[in-house]
Amino acid sequence: MxxxxxxxxxxxxxxxMPEPSDAPAGHSEPxxxxxxxxxxxxxxxxxxxxxxxxxxxxxxxxxxxxxxxxxxxxLGISNAEWEVLKALVVSGAPYRMGPGELAKRLGLTPAAMTHRIDRMASEGLVTRERDETNRVRVIVELTHEGxxxxxxxxxxxxxxxxxxxxxxxxxxxxxxxxxxxxxxxxxxxxxxxxxxxxxxxx
Amino acid sequence: MxxxxxxxxxxxxxxxMPEPSDAPAGHSEPxxxxxxxxxxxxxxxxxxxxxxxxxxxxxxxxxxxxxxxxxxxxLGISNAEWEVLKALVVSGAPYRMGPGELAKRLGLTPAAMTHRIDRMASEGLVTRERDETNRVRVIVELTHEGxxxxxxxxxxxxxxxxxxxxxxxxxxxxxxxxxxxxxxxxxxxxxxxxxxxxxxxx
Structure with a gap:
Protein backbone atom coordinates (compact mmCIF):
# COMPACT_ATOMS: atom_id res chain seq x y z
CA MET A 1 0.00 0.00 0.00
CA MET A 17 10.13 12.70 17.40
CA PRO A 18 9.89 15.16 20.28
CA GLU A 19 6.51 16.41 21.38
CA PRO A 20 5.79 19.46 19.17
CA SER A 21 4.73 21.71 22.01
CA ASP A 22 6.44 23.97 24.48
CA ALA A 23 4.84 22.08 27.35
CA PRO A 24 7.21 20.74 29.98
CA ALA A 25 7.74 16.99 30.09
CA GLY A 26 5.64 14.93 32.45
CA HIS A 27 2.30 16.45 31.52
CA SER A 28 -0.23 14.05 32.95
CA GLU A 29 -3.96 13.72 32.87
CA PRO A 30 -6.38 11.26 34.45
CA LEU A 75 8.90 16.09 5.94
CA GLY A 76 10.01 19.58 6.96
CA ILE A 77 6.60 21.20 6.63
CA SER A 78 4.44 22.89 9.24
CA ASN A 79 0.75 22.17 9.83
CA ALA A 80 0.02 25.56 8.28
CA GLU A 81 1.90 24.64 5.09
CA TRP A 82 0.16 21.27 5.05
CA GLU A 83 -3.23 23.02 4.89
CA VAL A 84 -2.14 25.01 1.84
CA LEU A 85 -0.75 21.93 0.07
CA LYS A 86 -4.02 20.14 0.78
CA ALA A 87 -6.20 22.95 -0.57
CA LEU A 88 -4.16 23.14 -3.80
CA VAL A 89 -4.16 19.35 -4.32
CA VAL A 90 -7.90 19.06 -3.62
CA SER A 91 -8.55 21.83 -6.20
CA GLY A 92 -7.23 19.34 -8.83
CA ALA A 93 -4.87 19.76 -11.79
CA PRO A 94 -3.37 22.26 -12.67
CA TYR A 95 -3.32 22.92 -8.87
CA ARG A 96 -3.72 26.68 -9.11
CA MET A 97 -5.63 29.04 -6.84
CA GLY A 98 -5.72 32.77 -6.25
CA PRO A 99 -4.38 33.96 -2.87
CA GLY A 100 -7.81 35.37 -1.96
CA GLU A 101 -9.48 32.07 -2.74
CA LEU A 102 -6.89 30.24 -0.63
CA ALA A 103 -7.30 32.68 2.26
CA LYS A 104 -11.05 32.15 2.19
CA ARG A 105 -10.66 28.37 2.05
CA LEU A 106 -8.34 28.32 5.06
CA GLY A 107 -10.09 31.03 7.06
CA LEU A 108 -7.03 33.30 7.04
CA THR A 109 -6.65 37.04 6.62
CA PRO A 110 -5.04 38.12 3.31
CA ALA A 111 -1.93 39.29 5.22
CA ALA A 112 -1.49 35.92 6.95
CA MET A 113 -2.02 34.16 3.63
CA THR A 114 0.61 36.29 1.88
CA HIS A 115 3.10 35.54 4.63
CA ARG A 116 2.44 31.82 4.36
CA ILE A 117 2.71 31.78 0.56
CA ASP A 118 6.00 33.72 0.69
CA ARG A 119 7.47 31.12 2.98
CA MET A 120 6.23 28.22 0.87
CA ALA A 121 7.52 29.81 -2.35
CA SER A 122 10.97 30.22 -0.77
CA GLU A 123 10.88 26.51 0.09
CA GLY A 124 9.94 25.55 -3.46
CA LEU A 125 6.53 24.12 -2.52
CA VAL A 126 4.54 26.64 -4.58
CA THR A 127 5.20 29.30 -7.19
CA ARG A 128 3.52 32.67 -7.29
CA GLU A 129 3.09 34.12 -10.79
CA ARG A 130 1.15 36.91 -12.45
CA ASP A 131 -1.86 35.65 -14.36
CA GLU A 132 -0.96 35.96 -18.09
CA THR A 133 -4.48 37.00 -19.02
CA ASN A 134 -4.77 39.53 -16.19
CA ARG A 135 -1.48 40.99 -14.96
CA VAL A 136 -3.05 42.33 -11.74
CA ARG A 137 -4.05 38.86 -10.65
CA VAL A 138 -1.61 36.54 -8.85
CA ILE A 139 -1.84 32.77 -9.18
CA VAL A 140 -0.43 30.36 -6.61
CA GLU A 141 0.54 27.04 -8.16
CA LEU A 142 1.68 23.84 -6.52
CA THR A 143 5.15 22.70 -7.65
CA HIS A 144 6.06 19.10 -8.42
CA GLU A 145 7.96 19.10 -5.13
CA GLY A 146 4.93 20.42 -3.25
CA MET B 1 -31.98 17.06 33.24
CA MET B 17 -22.56 33.93 19.24
CA PRO B 18 -19.91 35.11 16.81
CA GLU B 19 -17.28 32.67 15.59
CA PRO B 20 -14.48 32.86 18.20
CA SER B 21 -11.70 33.29 15.68
CA ASP B 22 -10.11 36.12 13.80
CA ALA B 23 -10.87 34.40 10.51
CA PRO B 24 -12.76 36.48 7.97
CA ALA B 25 -16.37 35.51 7.31
CA GLY B 26 -17.15 33.22 4.41
CA HIS B 27 -14.50 30.64 5.23
CA SER B 28 -15.51 27.63 3.18
CA GLU B 29 -14.29 24.12 2.81
CA PRO B 30 -15.37 21.21 0.59
CA LEU B 75 -20.26 32.20 31.00
CA GLY B 76 -17.43 34.72 30.71
CA ILE B 77 -14.62 32.20 30.94
CA SER B 78 -11.91 31.31 28.44
CA ASN B 79 -11.01 27.78 27.34
CA ALA B 80 -7.81 28.16 29.34
CA GLU B 81 -9.78 28.98 32.51
CA TRP B 82 -12.12 26.10 31.80
CA GLU B 83 -9.18 23.67 31.87
CA VAL B 84 -8.15 24.92 35.33
CA LEU B 85 -11.70 24.70 36.69
CA LYS B 86 -11.94 21.16 35.34
CA ALA B 87 -8.65 20.04 36.90
CA LEU B 88 -9.66 21.42 40.31
CA VAL B 89 -13.15 19.89 40.18
CA VAL B 90 -11.84 16.49 39.05
CA SER B 91 -9.34 16.53 41.97
CA GLY B 92 -12.41 16.35 44.26
CA ALA B 93 -13.33 18.15 47.50
CA PRO B 94 -11.76 20.31 48.95
CA TYR B 95 -10.76 21.26 45.34
CA ARG B 96 -7.20 22.29 46.15
CA MET B 97 -4.03 21.84 44.12
CA GLY B 98 -0.55 23.29 44.15
CA PRO B 99 0.38 25.54 41.19
CA GLY B 100 3.13 23.10 40.15
CA GLU B 101 0.72 20.18 40.18
CA LEU B 102 -1.76 22.20 38.09
CA ALA B 103 0.94 23.24 35.61
CA LYS B 104 1.96 19.64 35.16
CA ARG B 105 -1.64 18.50 34.72
CA LEU B 106 -2.28 21.12 32.03
CA GLY B 107 1.12 20.88 30.34
CA LEU B 108 1.93 24.53 31.08
CA THR B 109 5.12 26.24 32.15
CA PRO B 110 5.11 27.57 35.76
CA ALA B 111 5.10 31.15 34.41
CA ALA B 112 2.05 30.55 32.21
CA MET B 113 0.31 28.84 35.12
CA THR B 114 1.00 31.75 37.47
CA HIS B 115 -0.41 34.18 34.92
CA ARG B 116 -3.55 32.11 34.49
CA ILE B 117 -4.10 31.70 38.24
CA ASP B 118 -3.64 35.46 38.79
CA ARG B 119 -6.37 36.18 36.28
CA MET B 120 -8.73 33.59 37.72
CA ALA B 121 -8.15 34.83 41.28
CA SER B 122 -9.01 38.39 40.18
CA GLU B 123 -12.25 37.02 38.70
CA GLY B 124 -13.15 35.21 41.92
CA LEU B 125 -12.94 31.72 40.40
CA VAL B 126 -10.08 30.54 42.60
CA THR B 127 -8.21 31.73 45.68
CA ARG B 128 -4.48 31.49 46.17
CA GLU B 129 -3.38 31.06 49.78
CA ARG B 130 -0.24 30.10 51.65
CA ASP B 131 -0.39 26.56 52.99
CA GLU B 132 -0.90 26.87 56.80
CA THR B 133 1.35 23.92 57.50
CA ASN B 134 4.11 25.10 55.15
CA ARG B 135 4.23 28.84 54.53
CA VAL B 136 6.45 28.45 51.45
CA ARG B 137 3.84 26.41 49.67
CA VAL B 138 0.94 28.03 47.78
CA ILE B 139 -2.43 26.32 47.45
CA VAL B 140 -4.91 27.12 44.69
CA GLU B 141 -8.49 26.47 45.77
CA LEU B 142 -11.68 26.54 43.74
CA THR B 143 -14.24 29.06 45.03
CA HIS B 144 -17.98 28.40 45.26
CA GLU B 145 -18.39 30.67 42.25
CA GLY B 146 -15.74 28.73 40.31
Whole structure:
Protein backbone atom coordinates (compact mmCIF):
# COMPACT_ATOMS: atom_id res chain seq x y z
CA MET A 1 0.00 0.00 0.00
CA UNK A 2 2.85 2.39 0.69
CA UNK A 3 5.96 2.82 -1.34
CA UNK A 4 8.42 4.47 1.00
CA UNK A 5 7.31 3.59 4.50
CA UNK A 6 6.21 0.57 6.36
CA UNK A 7 4.39 0.56 9.67
CA UNK A 8 7.50 -0.19 11.71
CA UNK A 9 9.51 2.61 10.12
CA UNK A 10 6.69 4.94 10.83
CA UNK A 11 6.25 3.87 14.44
CA UNK A 12 9.98 4.37 14.91
CA UNK A 13 9.66 7.91 13.54
CA UNK A 14 6.76 8.65 15.84
CA UNK A 15 8.58 7.43 18.93
CA UNK A 16 11.72 9.34 18.03
CA MET A 17 10.13 12.70 17.40
CA PRO A 18 9.89 15.16 20.28
CA GLU A 19 6.51 16.41 21.38
CA PRO A 20 5.79 19.46 19.17
CA SER A 21 4.73 21.71 22.01
CA ASP A 22 6.44 23.97 24.48
CA ALA A 23 4.84 22.08 27.35
CA PRO A 24 7.21 20.74 29.98
CA ALA A 25 7.74 16.99 30.09
CA GLY A 26 5.64 14.93 32.45
CA HIS A 27 2.30 16.45 31.52
CA SER A 28 -0.23 14.05 32.95
CA GLU A 29 -3.96 13.72 32.87
CA PRO A 30 -6.38 11.26 34.45
CA UNK A 31 -7.34 8.24 32.36
CA UNK A 32 -10.63 8.32 30.48
CA UNK A 33 -12.22 6.10 33.13
CA UNK A 34 -10.93 8.25 35.99
CA UNK A 35 -12.25 11.39 34.35
CA UNK A 36 -15.71 9.92 33.75
CA UNK A 37 -15.88 8.67 37.35
CA UNK A 38 -14.88 12.12 38.66
CA UNK A 39 -17.44 13.87 36.44
CA UNK A 40 -20.17 11.52 37.68
CA UNK A 41 -19.21 12.23 41.28
CA UNK A 42 -19.24 16.01 40.75
CA UNK A 43 -22.12 16.34 38.28
CA UNK A 44 -24.99 14.03 39.13
CA UNK A 45 -26.85 14.51 35.84
CA UNK A 46 -23.93 13.23 33.77
CA UNK A 47 -24.73 10.50 31.25
CA UNK A 48 -21.58 8.35 31.39
CA UNK A 49 -22.26 6.82 27.98
CA UNK A 50 -22.45 10.24 26.32
CA UNK A 51 -19.37 11.35 28.23
CA UNK A 52 -17.43 8.33 27.01
CA UNK A 53 -18.25 9.10 23.37
CA UNK A 54 -17.36 12.77 23.70
CA UNK A 55 -14.22 12.42 25.82
CA UNK A 56 -12.80 9.47 23.87
CA UNK A 57 -13.36 11.44 20.67
CA UNK A 58 -11.58 14.52 22.02
CA UNK A 59 -8.63 12.58 23.40
CA UNK A 60 -8.31 10.55 20.23
CA UNK A 61 -8.40 13.63 18.02
CA UNK A 62 -5.78 15.36 20.15
CA UNK A 63 -3.41 12.42 19.89
CA UNK A 64 -4.06 12.04 16.17
CA UNK A 65 -3.16 15.70 15.67
CA UNK A 66 0.12 15.16 17.50
CA UNK A 67 0.83 12.18 15.22
CA UNK A 68 0.03 14.10 12.02
CA UNK A 69 2.11 17.03 13.24
CA UNK A 70 5.07 14.71 13.77
CA UNK A 71 4.62 13.27 10.30
CA UNK A 72 4.60 16.61 8.52
CA UNK A 73 7.53 17.73 10.71
CA UNK A 74 9.61 14.78 9.45
CA LEU A 75 8.90 16.09 5.94
CA GLY A 76 10.01 19.58 6.96
CA ILE A 77 6.60 21.20 6.63
CA SER A 78 4.44 22.89 9.24
CA ASN A 79 0.75 22.17 9.83
CA ALA A 80 0.02 25.56 8.28
CA GLU A 81 1.90 24.64 5.09
CA TRP A 82 0.16 21.27 5.05
CA GLU A 83 -3.23 23.02 4.89
CA VAL A 84 -2.14 25.01 1.84
CA LEU A 85 -0.75 21.93 0.07
CA LYS A 86 -4.02 20.14 0.78
CA ALA A 87 -6.20 22.95 -0.57
CA LEU A 88 -4.16 23.14 -3.80
CA VAL A 89 -4.16 19.35 -4.32
CA VAL A 90 -7.90 19.06 -3.62
CA SER A 91 -8.55 21.83 -6.20
CA GLY A 92 -7.23 19.34 -8.83
CA ALA A 93 -4.87 19.76 -11.79
CA PRO A 94 -3.37 22.26 -12.67
CA TYR A 95 -3.32 22.92 -8.87
CA ARG A 96 -3.72 26.68 -9.11
CA MET A 97 -5.63 29.04 -6.84
CA GLY A 98 -5.72 32.77 -6.25
CA PRO A 99 -4.38 33.96 -2.87
CA GLY A 100 -7.81 35.37 -1.96
CA GLU A 101 -9.48 32.07 -2.74
CA LEU A 102 -6.89 30.24 -0.63
CA ALA A 103 -7.30 32.68 2.26
CA LYS A 104 -11.05 32.15 2.19
CA ARG A 105 -10.66 28.37 2.05
CA LEU A 106 -8.34 28.32 5.06
CA GLY A 107 -10.09 31.03 7.06
CA LEU A 108 -7.03 33.30 7.04
CA THR A 109 -6.65 37.04 6.62
CA PRO A 110 -5.04 38.12 3.31
CA ALA A 111 -1.93 39.29 5.22
CA ALA A 112 -1.49 35.92 6.95
CA MET A 113 -2.02 34.16 3.63
CA THR A 114 0.61 36.29 1.88
CA HIS A 115 3.10 35.54 4.63
CA ARG A 116 2.44 31.82 4.36
CA ILE A 117 2.71 31.78 0.56
CA ASP A 118 6.00 33.72 0.69
CA ARG A 119 7.47 31.12 2.98
CA MET A 120 6.23 28.22 0.87
CA ALA A 121 7.52 29.81 -2.35
CA SER A 122 10.97 30.22 -0.77
CA GLU A 123 10.88 26.51 0.09
CA GLY A 124 9.94 25.55 -3.46
CA LEU A 125 6.53 24.12 -2.52
CA VAL A 126 4.54 26.64 -4.58
CA THR A 127 5.20 29.30 -7.19
CA ARG A 128 3.52 32.67 -7.29
CA GLU A 129 3.09 34.12 -10.79
CA ARG A 130 1.15 36.91 -12.45
CA ASP A 131 -1.86 35.65 -14.36
CA GLU A 132 -0.96 35.96 -18.09
CA THR A 133 -4.48 37.00 -19.02
CA ASN A 134 -4.77 39.53 -16.19
CA ARG A 135 -1.48 40.99 -14.96
CA VAL A 136 -3.05 42.33 -11.74
CA ARG A 137 -4.05 38.86 -10.65
CA VAL A 138 -1.61 36.54 -8.85
CA ILE A 139 -1.84 32.77 -9.18
CA VAL A 140 -0.43 30.36 -6.61
CA GLU A 141 0.54 27.04 -8.16
CA LEU A 142 1.68 23.84 -6.52
CA THR A 143 5.15 22.70 -7.65
CA HIS A 144 6.06 19.10 -8.42
CA GLU A 145 7.96 19.10 -5.13
CA GLY A 146 4.93 20.42 -3.25
CA UNK A 147 2.74 17.69 -4.70
CA UNK A 148 5.32 15.04 -3.78
CA UNK A 149 5.35 16.34 -0.20
CA UNK A 150 1.58 15.97 -0.06
CA UNK A 151 1.76 12.41 -1.41
CA UNK A 152 4.51 11.49 1.03
CA UNK A 153 2.45 12.84 3.93
CA UNK A 154 -0.59 10.90 2.69
CA UNK A 155 1.44 7.68 2.59
CA UNK A 156 2.62 8.23 6.16
CA UNK A 157 -0.91 9.08 7.28
CA UNK A 158 -2.25 5.89 5.66
CA UNK A 159 0.18 3.74 7.61
CA UNK A 160 -0.75 5.49 10.84
CA UNK A 161 -4.49 5.26 10.19
CA UNK A 162 -4.35 1.59 9.22
CA UNK A 163 -2.50 0.95 12.48
CA UNK A 164 -5.07 2.98 14.41
CA UNK A 165 -8.04 1.07 12.95
CA UNK A 166 -6.45 -2.39 13.05
CA UNK A 167 -8.88 -3.71 15.69
CA UNK A 168 -11.99 -2.88 13.66
CA UNK A 169 -13.40 -5.07 10.88
CA UNK A 170 -14.60 -3.54 7.62
CA UNK A 171 -18.16 -3.62 8.92
CA UNK A 172 -17.16 -1.98 12.21
CA UNK A 173 -15.32 0.74 10.30
CA UNK A 174 -18.40 1.37 8.19
CA UNK A 175 -20.60 1.62 11.29
CA UNK A 176 -18.11 3.97 12.96
CA UNK A 177 -17.84 6.18 9.86
CA UNK A 178 -21.63 6.34 9.56
CA UNK A 179 -22.12 7.23 13.22
CA UNK A 180 -19.49 10.00 13.12
CA UNK A 181 -20.97 11.36 9.90
CA UNK A 182 -24.44 11.50 11.50
CA UNK A 183 -23.08 13.47 14.43
CA UNK A 184 -21.25 15.78 12.04
CA UNK A 185 -24.50 16.46 10.15
CA UNK A 186 -26.24 17.35 13.41
CA UNK A 187 -23.61 19.84 14.48
CA UNK A 188 -23.44 21.30 10.95
CA UNK A 189 -27.20 21.87 11.05
CA UNK A 190 -27.20 23.28 14.57
CA UNK A 191 -24.27 25.62 13.89
CA UNK A 192 -23.85 26.21 10.18
CA UNK A 193 -21.41 29.06 10.83
CA UNK A 194 -19.13 27.14 13.18
CA UNK A 195 -16.66 25.37 10.92
CA UNK A 196 -13.80 26.30 13.16
CA UNK A 197 -10.32 27.07 11.99
CA UNK A 198 -8.57 24.57 9.80
CA UNK A 199 -5.38 25.09 11.70
CA UNK A 200 -4.46 26.90 14.86
CA UNK A 201 -0.81 26.83 13.93
CA UNK A 202 1.06 29.27 11.77
CA MET B 1 -31.98 17.06 33.24
CA UNK B 2 -30.85 20.66 33.24
CA UNK B 3 -31.92 23.34 35.63
CA UNK B 4 -31.14 26.56 33.85
CA UNK B 5 -31.14 25.76 30.14
CA UNK B 6 -33.23 23.90 27.70
CA UNK B 7 -32.13 22.78 24.27
CA UNK B 8 -33.84 25.66 22.47
CA UNK B 9 -32.28 28.30 24.68
CA UNK B 10 -28.94 26.73 24.07
CA UNK B 11 -29.35 26.52 20.31
CA UNK B 12 -30.33 30.16 20.31
CA UNK B 13 -27.15 31.02 22.21
CA UNK B 14 -25.04 29.07 19.77
CA UNK B 15 -26.55 30.75 16.74
CA UNK B 16 -26.18 34.18 18.22
CA MET B 17 -22.56 33.93 19.24
CA PRO B 18 -19.91 35.11 16.81
CA GLU B 19 -17.28 32.67 15.59
CA PRO B 20 -14.48 32.86 18.20
CA SER B 21 -11.70 33.29 15.68
CA ASP B 22 -10.11 36.12 13.80
CA ALA B 23 -10.87 34.40 10.51
CA PRO B 24 -12.76 36.48 7.97
CA ALA B 25 -16.37 35.51 7.31
CA GLY B 26 -17.15 33.22 4.41
CA HIS B 27 -14.50 30.64 5.23
CA SER B 28 -15.51 27.63 3.18
CA GLU B 29 -14.29 24.12 2.81
CA PRO B 30 -15.37 21.21 0.59
CA UNK B 31 -17.94 18.83 2.04
CA UNK B 32 -16.74 15.58 3.55
CA UNK B 33 -17.82 13.71 0.40
CA UNK B 34 -16.09 16.19 -1.90
CA UNK B 35 -12.89 15.93 0.08
CA UNK B 36 -12.88 12.11 0.05
CA UNK B 37 -13.55 12.07 -3.71
CA UNK B 38 -10.68 14.53 -4.31
CA UNK B 39 -8.31 12.51 -2.13
CA UNK B 40 -9.19 9.34 -4.04
CA UNK B 41 -8.54 11.09 -7.32
CA UNK B 42 -5.15 12.44 -6.19
CA UNK B 43 -3.95 9.53 -4.04
CA UNK B 44 -4.82 6.18 -5.57
CA UNK B 45 -3.97 4.13 -2.47
CA UNK B 46 -6.54 5.94 -0.32
CA UNK B 47 -8.97 3.73 1.61
CA UNK B 48 -12.17 5.81 1.47
CA UNK B 49 -13.67 4.02 4.47
CA UNK B 50 -10.68 4.88 6.65
CA UNK B 51 -10.70 8.43 5.29
CA UNK B 52 -14.36 8.83 6.21
CA UNK B 53 -13.73 7.77 9.81
CA UNK B 54 -10.72 10.04 10.18
CA UNK B 55 -12.07 13.11 8.41
CA UNK B 56 -15.54 12.94 9.99
CA UNK B 57 -13.88 12.66 13.39
CA UNK B 58 -11.65 15.68 12.76
CA UNK B 59 -14.45 17.85 11.41
CA UNK B 60 -16.77 16.82 14.22
CA UNK B 61 -14.17 17.55 16.88
CA UNK B 62 -13.42 20.96 15.37
CA UNK B 63 -17.08 21.92 15.41
CA UNK B 64 -17.57 20.58 18.92
CA UNK B 65 -14.66 22.71 20.11
CA UNK B 66 -16.28 25.79 18.57
CA UNK B 67 -19.52 24.91 20.39
CA UNK B 68 -17.81 24.40 23.76
CA UNK B 69 -15.85 27.61 23.27
CA UNK B 70 -19.11 29.50 22.69
CA UNK B 71 -20.61 27.96 25.79
CA UNK B 72 -17.77 28.93 28.09
CA UNK B 73 -17.68 32.38 26.44
CA UNK B 74 -21.34 32.93 27.43
CA LEU B 75 -20.26 32.20 31.00
CA GLY B 76 -17.43 34.72 30.71
CA ILE B 77 -14.62 32.20 30.94
CA SER B 78 -11.91 31.31 28.44
CA ASN B 79 -11.01 27.78 27.34
CA ALA B 80 -7.81 28.16 29.34
CA GLU B 81 -9.78 28.98 32.51
CA TRP B 82 -12.12 26.10 31.80
CA GLU B 83 -9.18 23.67 31.87
CA VAL B 84 -8.15 24.92 35.33
CA LEU B 85 -11.70 24.70 36.69
CA LYS B 86 -11.94 21.16 35.34
CA ALA B 87 -8.65 20.04 36.90
CA LEU B 88 -9.66 21.42 40.31
CA VAL B 89 -13.15 19.89 40.18
CA VAL B 90 -11.84 16.49 39.05
CA SER B 91 -9.34 16.53 41.97
CA GLY B 92 -12.41 16.35 44.26
CA ALA B 93 -13.33 18.15 47.50
CA PRO B 94 -11.76 20.31 48.95
CA TYR B 95 -10.76 21.26 45.34
CA ARG B 96 -7.20 22.29 46.15
CA MET B 97 -4.03 21.84 44.12
CA GLY B 98 -0.55 23.29 44.15
CA PRO B 99 0.38 25.54 41.19
CA GLY B 100 3.13 23.10 40.15
CA GLU B 101 0.72 20.18 40.18
CA LEU B 102 -1.76 22.20 38.09
CA ALA B 103 0.94 23.24 35.61
CA LYS B 104 1.96 19.64 35.16
CA ARG B 105 -1.64 18.50 34.72
CA LEU B 106 -2.28 21.12 32.03
CA GLY B 107 1.12 20.88 30.34
CA LEU B 108 1.93 24.53 31.08
CA THR B 109 5.12 26.24 32.15
CA PRO B 110 5.11 27.57 35.76
CA ALA B 111 5.10 31.15 34.41
CA ALA B 112 2.05 30.55 32.21
CA MET B 113 0.31 28.84 35.12
CA THR B 114 1.00 31.75 37.47
CA HIS B 115 -0.41 34.18 34.92
CA ARG B 116 -3.55 32.11 34.49
CA ILE B 117 -4.10 31.70 38.24
CA ASP B 118 -3.64 35.46 38.79
CA ARG B 119 -6.37 36.18 36.28
CA MET B 120 -8.73 33.59 37.72
CA ALA B 121 -8.15 34.83 41.28
CA SER B 122 -9.01 38.39 40.18
CA GLU B 123 -12.25 37.02 38.70
CA GLY B 124 -13.15 35.21 41.92
CA LEU B 125 -12.94 31.72 40.40
CA VAL B 126 -10.08 30.54 42.60
CA THR B 127 -8.21 31.73 45.68
CA ARG B 128 -4.48 31.49 46.17
CA GLU B 129 -3.38 31.06 49.78
CA ARG B 130 -0.24 30.10 51.65
CA ASP B 131 -0.39 26.56 52.99
CA GLU B 132 -0.90 26.87 56.80
CA THR B 133 1.35 23.92 57.50
CA ASN B 134 4.11 25.10 55.15
CA ARG B 135 4.23 28.84 54.53
CA VAL B 136 6.45 28.45 51.45
CA ARG B 137 3.84 26.41 49.67
CA VAL B 138 0.94 28.03 47.78
CA ILE B 139 -2.43 26.32 47.45
CA VAL B 140 -4.91 27.12 44.69
CA GLU B 141 -8.49 26.47 45.77
CA LEU B 142 -11.68 26.54 43.74
CA THR B 143 -14.24 29.06 45.03
CA HIS B 144 -17.98 28.40 45.26
CA GLU B 145 -18.39 30.67 42.25
CA GLY B 146 -15.74 28.73 40.31
CA UNK B 147 -17.51 25.46 41.05
CA UNK B 148 -20.85 26.93 39.98
CA UNK B 149 -19.29 28.06 36.68
CA UNK B 150 -18.07 24.52 36.07
CA UNK B 151 -21.53 23.08 36.84
CA UNK B 152 -23.21 25.64 34.58
CA UNK B 153 -20.84 24.75 31.72
CA UNK B 154 -21.49 21.05 32.29
CA UNK B 155 -25.26 21.64 32.07
CA UNK B 156 -24.84 23.52 28.80
CA UNK B 157 -22.51 20.81 27.45
CA UNK B 158 -25.05 18.10 28.37
CA UNK B 159 -27.77 19.81 26.37
CA UNK B 160 -25.46 20.18 23.39
CA UNK B 161 -24.22 16.58 23.58
CA UNK B 162 -27.71 15.14 23.94
CA UNK B 163 -28.69 17.11 20.84
CA UNK B 164 -25.59 15.89 19.01
CA UNK B 165 -26.29 12.22 19.79
CA UNK B 166 -30.06 12.36 19.29
CA UNK B 167 -29.98 10.09 16.20
CA UNK B 168 -28.20 7.25 18.00
CA UNK B 169 -29.93 4.65 20.20
CA UNK B 170 -28.41 3.60 23.53
CA UNK B 171 -26.91 0.55 21.85
CA UNK B 172 -25.45 2.63 19.02
CA UNK B 173 -23.93 5.04 21.54
CA UNK B 174 -22.35 2.13 23.39
CA UNK B 175 -20.89 0.74 20.13
CA UNK B 176 -19.57 4.19 19.17
CA UNK B 177 -18.02 4.78 22.60
CA UNK B 178 -16.39 1.33 22.51
CA UNK B 179 -14.96 1.84 19.01
CA UNK B 180 -13.52 5.27 19.88
CA UNK B 181 -12.04 3.91 23.09
CA UNK B 182 -10.35 1.08 21.17
CA UNK B 183 -8.79 3.56 18.76
CA UNK B 184 -7.68 5.71 21.69
CA UNK B 185 -5.96 2.69 23.31
CA UNK B 186 -4.10 2.01 20.06
CA UNK B 187 -2.79 5.53 19.72
CA UNK B 188 -1.92 5.66 23.43
CA UNK B 189 0.13 2.47 23.01
CA UNK B 190 1.82 3.62 19.80
CA UNK B 191 2.68 7.07 21.16
CA UNK B 192 2.65 7.04 24.95
CA UNK B 193 4.32 10.48 25.06
CA UNK B 194 1.90 12.18 22.68
CA UNK B 195 -0.95 13.37 24.88
CA UNK B 196 -1.02 16.70 23.14
CA UNK B 197 -1.89 19.97 24.78
CA UNK B 198 -5.10 20.22 26.73
CA UNK B 199 -5.72 23.65 25.34
CA UNK B 200 -4.11 25.69 22.61
CA UNK B 201 -5.77 28.83 23.87
CA UNK B 202 -4.57 31.16 26.59
Missing amino acids: TKNFNANDFRAILRR SLEEQIAAYQREFRDLDPQVEQVVSALQRLNRRMNVAYGRQTAT REKWLEAMRMASVFEEDLLQDLSGEQRRILGDALTRLLRRVEEAQPDAEGRLSDLD | TKNFNANDFRAILRR SLEEQIAAYQREFRDLDPQVEQVVSALQRLNRRMNVAYGRQTAT REKWLEAMRMASVFEEDLLQDLSGEQRRILGDALTRLLRRVEEAQPDAEGRLSDLD
